[in-house]
Amino acid sequence: MSSVVTKFFDYGQEEIDYLRSVDPVLGAAMARMGRVERVIIPDLFTALIYAIVGQLISVKAVRTIWNRMLNHFGDITPQQLALHTADEIQSCGMTMKKALCIHEISNLVAQGYFKLEELPGLSDQEVIQKLMTLKGIGKWTAEMMLIHSMERRDVVSWGDIAIRRGMMKLYGLDKLTKDQFEQFRLNYTPLGSVASIYLWEISFE
Template sequence: MCAVYTKCFDYGRKETEYLIQADPILGETMKRLGRVERVIIPDLFSALVHAIIGQLISIKAVKTIWSRMQDKYGEITPARLAAGTADDIQSCGMTMKKAVCIHNIARQIAAGEFKLDGIAELPDDEVIAKLTGLAGVGRWTAEMMLMNCLERPDVVSWGDIAIRRGMMKLYGLPALTKREFDQYRLKYSPYGSVASIYLWEISFA
């Protein structure tokens, strides 16, 4: 069986130096932590399945289910997942609701009813609009696709609990409003994705 191909999110001095200047508090933490890697999945369908699995469960649970998926299917393709049943997918350890969602999306793509081709060329808001047209795919899942598959440079997701928790820890906030979140997000722009990588690290530290 072949494992799904992964790589690390591509960023360098340009992004880190910008963020250090734009936000000294974040910058000090970035210097202390050093380079933080974020593994991504360049294949659109595999990344979408991974993002759906990751909805509202722990990182440890995601890793376990994803490992079982790869053991069972090898290459994660629409044809392979569509050829079986939702029960087959659910047996990897996820909820039946997610399994049905993944199976239905695999069937739609395998049948040519939904095309992933061309998504990589769309601007962020159009990617979100297209992906959220699929049942079971919300804004958070689409935003994770932007960052963890397409390597878009400026993604900071309000819907991601860990990113919000990372912000609260970084700035010593007992709570975080959407307005405060957006102020920080704008400060990080246009390299919000690198800020998100560090906020995740801070959140789980």
């Protein structure tokens, strides 16, 4: 993700201790794993484009496409991407559907029709609703934005297969119902995002 400003999701011992106290099973896993870092992209536009590129493909594939985009376009800004055609965007290795979405969103932001700078003032639910008005942005992508750009503290996404897989592995479940998921999610509140960071890691162990 070179030439894009990144940082780690901000959490500390206080958050770890809280989750251990409300969920000893998760707490034991956290103690075993030590601190898990999660890279985030503070710039909302860059993070949104990265999230679209990453829909339904592997982490390795995302990195390849992202590096091609950086080489081709330089900075990932609305103004820069709006100057280029969807064909040029697609040539970096993504589907035409994604390229068209990226092109449209870049134009909307560049021309001021969609104001990303308004998002920080909104609640999690309002951010999700506003982002879902954009073509190609579903609930999962919006939730990933909340964690991976805005560092919102309490997001556990039912739509994320890896998070569900992490829960099943952690609690020794053969299947996971929506009700079970909701019970775990409510238990983690108000620090669901930190729990998510560990659940992702557990799912890939």
